[in-house]
Amino acid sequence: MAALQNILFIMCDLLRWVYLSCSGLPHLMTPNLDALAARGVRFDKAFVQSPICGPSRMSFYTGRYVISHGSSWNGFPLKVGEMTLGDHLRPLGVDTVLIGKTHMAADREGMKRYGIEEGTLIGARLAECGFDAFERDDGLHPDTGYAPPPRYNAYLRSKGYDDANPWNTRANGVEPEGDETGLGWFLKYSNRPARIAEEDSETPYLTRRFMDFIESRTDDTPWLCHLSYIKPHWPYIVPAPYHDMYGPETWVPPNRSEAERADPHPIYAAFMAQRASQSFAKDAVRNAVMPAYMGLIKQIDDQMGVLFRFLEERGLMDTTMIVFTSDHGDYLGDHWLGEKELFHDASVRVPLIVYDPRAEADATRGTVSDALVEAIDLAPTFVEAFGGAALPHRLEGRSLGPLLRGESGPWRTHAISEYDYSVTPVRQMLGTGQDTSTMIMAFDGRWKYIHCEGFPPMLFDLETDPDELTDLGRAPGHEAVRASMAEAIFEWSRRQRQRTTVSPERIDAAGSRPTHESGILIGFWDEDELRDAGGEI
């Protein structure tokens, strides 16, 4: 297969899998993403490796499970030694560039241990998760100094938004009335417009930054650009006209039942008790947020139109693979939950569209794949697309290349996802240990089983219960399924993950060479035995 020229790897944050019209949502029109899907493959069963930003992204960027890279919560530094996309693609001659969010926390202690200065090229890339940061912006800039002031604030001020922190009070704030703060953090403001012109809000800004990146190219070196949008992540605030495009008649009702609250699994009960869940269980909250959430997605889709036209005009559409996905979903009150973090489809399943311009992918254009795809599959897909050798000792995912080419063959039988709640209030409620606040999901296309350390499992039968309303984890009659799913997690958990310094080729070569050729003679009685084995004296 011909190597590609470029890859545009687009990610949204908190974009639930179903919130595209091509995924089946009735009232949110996303014609531009639908058109991309019509030119590529829409992977309908795509799962993230952890339903929370940081760990999910570290898995996207390393091609490895969370249990392997160890960055199991937001802000847990990705250790020096974990290889990222840039480490794999730069040797193939590919510029690996970031515009937007990664949620990367640098392992500064590790860098110091190895004498790696942040001011150097190696240090800067290590600190930025392997990317060359054309612009890093994690999209959360409260006045507390949580993150460095973004370039975006300077942009806003240049446009006349003179607030001290216009990200906070303009892009993510509404016009306050009376003693209101107008801060978009508060959900009651979600259905009011941001205090900013639409073109100055974050989504169009990042789109233009991608255009700036393209304009800045001075040669035709191949690139992978990770264009990583911040939205529809909260603050749930969108500028006019998007803030009131979607009324109640367009909303999908919350997917929840009273039965779920009757005898909930202890971990599920603890998550239901969290503030975000309590909030989203209220109609008033959901009613305020839905217009903003849907409007933010609509704005993204409009920007996708802008972006795709831009690529088309520059002839890049024929040489650029485009991948569109999200780092996780959003409960929005489903299952009486807010945010993400558990393993219902609302949280762990993401949209994934892959458009591959090469002729070899013509056979699958416009199709929908039901293969169990994981976020870690993108890194090997990218390596393969740029003509690199497979790196199964380092990348735990599988290239989607065969699926894009319509090739048949075995695929994985279970999708896996993990969650570490050790730094959350849920752990405090449950009194679990630091090392035992973990869950592991396995999904085989029908059964979704969640191993819960120290608790019974959860189990859903998506064939008879596609809305995941009935937890069979403790129900009699499902012992065999539970045992079989636990065995799948056992198989997964004991895999070789860290044998990363030795390639498959080297293992085969070492295994096929008689030891005595190294001069290390084991078990030979005398010279004749060595000669008989083909050895030289």
Add this chain to the structure above:
Amino acid sequence: MAALQNILFIMCDLLRWVYLSCSGLPHLMTPNLDALAARGVRFDKAFVQSPICGPSRMSFYTGRYVISHGSSWNGFPLKVGEMTLGDHLRPLGVDTVLIGKTHMAADREGMKRYGIEEGTLIGARLAECGFDAFERDDGLHPDTGYAPPPRYNAYLRSKGYDDANPWNTRANGVEPEGDETGLGWFLKYSNRPARIAEEDSETPYLTRRFMDFIESRTDDTPWLCHLSYIKPHWPYIVPAPYHDMYGPETWVPPNRSEAERADPHPIYAAFMAQRASQSFAKDAVRNAVMPAYMGLIKQIDDQMGVLFRFLEERGLMDTTMIVFTSDHGDYLGDHWLGEKELFHDASVRVPLIVYDPRAEADATRGTVSDALVEAIDLAPTFVEAFGGAALPHRLEGRSLGPLLRGESGPWRTHAISEYDYSVTPVRQMLGTGQDTSTMIMAFDGRWKYIHCEGFPPMLFDLETDPDELTDLGRAPGHEAVRASMAEAIFEWSRRQRQRTTVSPERIDAAGSRPTHESGILIGFWDEDELRDAGGEI
């Protein structure tokens, strides 16, 4: 507990647990090691993390399981990012020094990736498994250039041994007769004396190198010295008078039964078919090797006497913890096997004596501990002994400190060991995959269970079958035990191992801090809700 001044961490290679008189061997007198045991604690149930040199040692030096550090076979580079003893001890002000063998293979690709030059201090330590190498010598120097020429060869030449490679032809060779090569690699020569004066052989040489190290100290900086002897590792050759001290009347007969060969487990059968096993199944081979093996151990014990007197004379015995162990055992024909690599006690169980001079350890002097101890327990023991904080996110072992102080409390319930046979002829015989050529042992003090990827398990009941002659892995009536042991391995395999950049303190601190203090406000409807939660507007 007072911090120690120094630690002398002595390792032998291929020294089987029982081959000390304090361990119960009737005819090998090791009075010096027995005396050390009488002043310290002998851990009678100590297991290595993998019954083969490199992986076992990488676990000793990292304090982590093989599945965690990934160096699962000899010569598989330990990846940049894995922390070793030096990384943990130097911040405590401890010089961490090597004399002898580590079997370390540097991750040169990883070092290059991060711009770490081998000529720098950081690079040199990374390449030497975290040690400052006073003298590195892995003890295998055939003429093939398998390893760099050792300093020891220069020493031998300075003593008048003018051979091109006196390690090969003198220290590990015998006087050839007729057309013999006299090379000690060939087992038929094992019962003849090495062509070298006893004082010039490897074991006394390394002892003197330790003395040189002590003499070279110019201040009283604390040190950990890893004095890592090469013997009794093959070539099984020892100089006079040690070569004929032990006749047949002193040998423990081979521990094997015809029943073992009747219906062997497929992996066991493949190991029995290996050259070293076929050799050691023959009486002639065993009879030739036993005098050398026992003589080599006797020589080590004599050198221990020299060493301990040297320490005593310099007043170091009161300020130095002494640890004596081995990287794995040696089948010597037991179970129809040679070498090591499987999980019978002959292979996976090692001698372990810990002498702690501090008064807090007085209560346990001369005692024998039956606790299930693992090789990875030494690293945390050393960190604690030098006054360092526990590092459970990085070190998977447990400090032996509480056992040395005679404290009661919970201990681990299962010892774990692993083996990856992907580069061995066994894999070729069995046709297994690169990633599925693995075994994992769990031992609970009675049952020894070996998970064999792709095959049935092995199971031994050491209560009724202490010689491990009956494999119950497929026997009816033991289903519950097998399920329980498999569950123990499952629990072990899914542990957090890579969350190494985040300390327990940081996890507790993060978990106890309300998220809203960071300025990230999740799930708040309005300003009042935030105020009610104690937040500031």
